[in-house]
Amino acid sequence: MLNKIILKEIEEIARNAGKEALKIYNKDFSVEYKEDKSPLTEADKVANFVICEALKKYSLPMMSEENKMIDYEERKSWEWFWCIDPIDGTKEFVKKNGEWTINIALICKDTPILGVVYAPVIGVMYSAKKGEGAYKNGEKIPFRRKDKVYRIVASKSHMNEETQKFIEAIESEKELVSMGSSLKLCMVASNEADCYPRFAPTKEWDTAAADAIVREAGKMTYQAFSKKPLVYNKQDLLNPYFIVE
Numbered sequence: 001m002l003n004k005i006i007l008k009e010i011e012e013i014a015r016n017a018g019k020e021a022l023k024i025y026n027k028d029f030s031v032e033y034k035e036d037k038s039p040l041t042e043a044d045k046v047a048n049f050v051i052c053e054a055l056k057k058y059s060l061p062m063m064s065e066e067n068k069m070i071d072y073e074e075r076k077s078w079e080w081f082w083c084i085d086p087i088d089g090t091k092e093f094v095k096k097n098g099e100w101t102i103n104i105a106l107i108c109k110d111t112p113i114l115g116v117v118y119a120p121v122i123g124v125m126y127s128a129k130k131g132e133g134a135y136k137n138g139e140k141i142p143f144r145r146k147d148k149v150y151r152i153v154a155s156k157s158h159m160n161e162e163t164q165k166f167i168e169a170i171e172s173e174k175e176l177v178s179m180g181s182s183l184k185l186c187m188v189a190s191n192e193a194d195c196y197p198r199f200a201p202t203k204e205w206d207t208a209a210a211d212a213i214v215r216e217a218g219k220m221t222y223q224a225f226s227k228k229p230l231v232y233n234k235q236d237l238l239n240p241y242f243i244v245e
Helices: 007-025 042-058 090-095 160-171 183-189 202-214
Strands: 031-033 039-041 062-064 078-086 101-108 112-119 124-129 135-136 139-141 150-155 176-177 196-198 221-223 243-244
Touching: 007 078, 007 101, 007 112, 007 124, 031 183, 031 221, 039 042, 039 090, 042 062, 042 101, 062 196, 062 202, 078 124, 090 183, 101 202, 112 183, 112 202, 124 183, 124 202, 135 202, 150 183, 150 196, 150 243, 160 196, 176 183, 183 202, 183 243, 202 221
Parallel strands: 062 078, 150 176
Antiparallel strands: 031 039, 078 101, 101 112, 112 124, 124 135, 135 139, 196 243, 221 243
């Protein structure tokens, strides 16, 4: 299956979704709130439609934050499926700070093996396909870094006491960088940061695409305190706390 999917084509799908989302981003838009109090905009729905329509040609199941959730009894037999977050960082979208992304991942059983993370406002495209390398705007990652400062990237919207304690426990010379959405995982993948601790709730679609990039770049997304990789298509789609390094 993997050899039938061309990474550039998935990047183009993300770009097309980003173009449509930007039309809404660049004007006044309304914000709805889901049952879990997370925000939802017209852009989430439009980007989701563009992505899902384009991916239909691969005839694979899809799991998207904005689609009806499929029962685990059906999902557990999936060998390959798309995992989609049409707008990751809707809070950043609403704040209009540019740090939101289009996330598309291909998962084999419980492991992300292809990922595209596109940030339309800042013009950044991270992508990876297993065995073919990981890239930022077409340049191979991870980059080489000259500085020796231990750089920790954390959430702008989800900083909490547990994260603060983890950061404080790191004894080496360190620098904290704030960033929104799945760009945090991608910064570790590219070596622009050394570590991303996440001690707040996320769902599988929040991490899958960036996690594929992290892994292909030679890094890993570990379940916090266990050193076991994150796994996907669980009965409960909530991720455990994790650390990317």
